[in-house]
Amino acid sequence: MTKTNPDTPIAPSHLQQRSLETVWHPCTQMKQLETYPLIPVISGKGVWLHAADGNCYLDAISSWWVNLFGHSNAYINAAIRDQLEKIEHVMLAGFTHEPVVALSERLKNMAPGTLGHCFYASDGASAIEIALKMSFHYWLLRGQPQKNRFISLQNDYHGETLGALSVTDVAIFKQTYAPLLNPCVHVPTPDWRYAEPGESAQDYAIRAAAALERHVAENHAQIAALILEPLVQGATGMGMYHPVYLQRAREICHQYQIHMIADEIAVGFGRTGTLFACNQADIAPDFLCLSKGLSGGYLPLSVVMTTDTVYQAFYDDKIAHSFLHSHSHSGNALACRAALATLDIFEQNQIIDANKIKAAYLNKIAAPLAAHPKVIDFRNCGMIWAFEVETEDADFAATCFQAGLKQKLLLRPLGKTIYFMPPYIINEQEMDLLINGTLQILDTL
Structure with a gap:
């Protein structure tokens, strides 16, 4: 995979620039934002975040583990x-x-x-x-x-x-x-x-x-x-x-x-x-x-x-x-x-029972992921999945995050650990996209 040259800053958009000038973003080294620009989000619906540039991303981590029933939930x-x-x-x-x-x-x-x-x-x-x-x-x-x-x-x-x-x-x-x-x-x-x-x-x-x-x-x-x-x-x-x-x-x-x-x-x-x-x-x-x-x-x-x-x-x-x-x-x-x-x-909606069905489906389709040669200790507890990736990339978390965006996925690895913690409303088609996209990431890293 071709990596962005860290010595080549990317020109920010107007909203990105305004944010950089006034917002101190959490858990962020601001210098890295010159290479990995902020993503301006203008709306969200269900598991999807819609960015200002027209791209959309499946929120596979529930926006730092908080979102249960999707963005802009009508109820x-x-x-x-x-x-x-x-x-x-x-x-x-x-x-x-x-x-x-x-x-x-x-x-x-x-x-x-x-x-x-x-x-x-x-x-x-x-x-x-x-x-x-x-x-x-x-x-x-x-x-x-x-x-x-x-x-x-x-x-x-x-x-x-x-x-x-x-x-x-x-x-x-x-x-x-x-x-x-x-x-x-x-x-x-x-x-x-x-x-x-x-x-x-x-x-x-x-x-x-x-x-x-x-x-x-x-x-x-x-x-x-x-x-x-x-x-x-x-x-x-x-x-x-x-x-x-x-x-x-x-x-x-x-x-x-x-x-x-x-x-x-x-x-x-x-x-x-x-x-x-x-x-x-x-x-x-x-x-x-x-x-x-x-x-x-x-x-x-x-x-x-x-x-x-x-x-x-x-x-x-x-x-x-x-x-x-x-x-x-x-x-x-x-x-x-x-x-x-x-x-x-x-x-x-009997969510606890419904989640058991969804977890079983994701575990089933994740079999190729669990068996991937780069994957270590694939594990699951309820609506949480995680595994380590065998890699020598010292900047793996940032590399994987960027690769995820290209697959329309919001992933935020913890070191060399990729995890999924999606909103409970995720459907089978979206779970398919999540697993297939992650496999694509592993095959290209």
């Missing part, structure tokens, strides 16, 4: 328009409104265990910050201020604000800011790719859980909580693991009196094949963090769900015993209404 659009005529936002301190109450009630009925209290924010990292602070504050109120440490899994990603980054184990995000971060122990990952030859995913998960228990047994007096990404560790390459690890982790947390925080920001709402990833282990965490697909990918919204035990610990005459944490747009009415519409679609 969600109508719900937001209706809410616009009522109230767009009101602060939740001293006020409430129907969308936030209705959403909280529905989440309570859907969530595992007794997670019945919802604290809202605007994004995933903020939800993680809330859960960490709540856990520490709970133990403080219970007379155990020494429980102020957190543990997470090797390779876990929980966000890039300082608290969330402290419990993250992805070096490229963390190294620069290490002097600002709180200490955190990362216990061995249960990702089955780390198993010994001949060791099953289940056996390796049990072995990883034993390492977790050894650390917790020695240090539980100082540990507030274990935080983890259930079943799939996203940002480090879609590492997948057996549900038995969650079962053992829940038992260990209960035995040694530490909280369990389930970060389902990326994997919640059907991504792993069940509504929540924790469902596959039949466990309930003490804190459940949700975002991304919560609003169907429409508007910034996140929530931390917790138990009555945690909630009641803050009930007191003293204002200092309150959870003094807030976000300006907590429980935004428009975002909550979008979330309610999203949950309607789940129920009305």
Whole structure:
């Protein structure tokens, strides 16, 4: 494949130039935009993004894992328009409104265990910050201020604000800011790719859980909580693991009196094949963090769900015993209404069952991809697929991204890992295009 000469900048369009002059784009080295220009998107419909130059791209990664039911979904659009005529936002301190109450009630009925209290924010990292602070504050109120440490899994990603980054184990995000971060122990990952030859995913998960228990047994007096990404560790390459690890982790947390925080920001709402990833282990965490697909990918919204035990610990005459944490747009009415519409679609269209049929079809047509000589560890969990590519290209992610565009695919590899996380409305013809296009990419790289 002929590569663009990195020393030959491409002249940007008017919109691209305006963006370069005023927008600081996330997770982007701006100098690379001279070689790989921004793509101005003017509209989206279903799984497709329509660019200003007339090209269209299949959104195979759900626009950073957020979009569940397609761009410009008619049902969600109508719900937001209706809410616009009522109230767009009101602060939740001293006020409430129907969308936030209705959403909280529905989440309570859907969530595992007794997670019945919802604290809202605007994004995933903020939800993680809330859960960490709540856990520490709970133990403080219970007379155990020494429980102020957190543990997470090797390779876990929980966000890039300082608290969330402290419990993250992805070096490229963390190294620069290490002097600002709180200490955190990362216990061995249960990702089955780390198993010994001949060791099953289940056996390796049990072995990883034993390492977790050894650390917790020695240090539980100082540990507030274990935080983890259930079943799939996203940002480090879609590492997948057996549900038995969650079962053992829940038992260990209960035995040694530490909280369990389930970060389902990326994997919640059907991504792993069940509504929540924790469902596959039949466990309930003490804190459940949700975002991304919560609003169907429409508007910034996140929530931390917790138990009555945690909630009641803050009930007191003293204002200092309150959870003094807030976000300006907590429980935004428009975002909550979008979330309610999203949950309607789940129920009305039996999405979990429908996704099983779609996943089976994609797995069937992906057989040639899984058998491709450049493909390593092809894997699937629900509506997530991933595999590593055998390549010596140090700039593989950018090369693959550009090659994907030529196949009308939006792919954004994680290092040398290609993954698919499409909107749930993807049809068989679009899945065919996704697999065939990816095969074309592998054959030309």
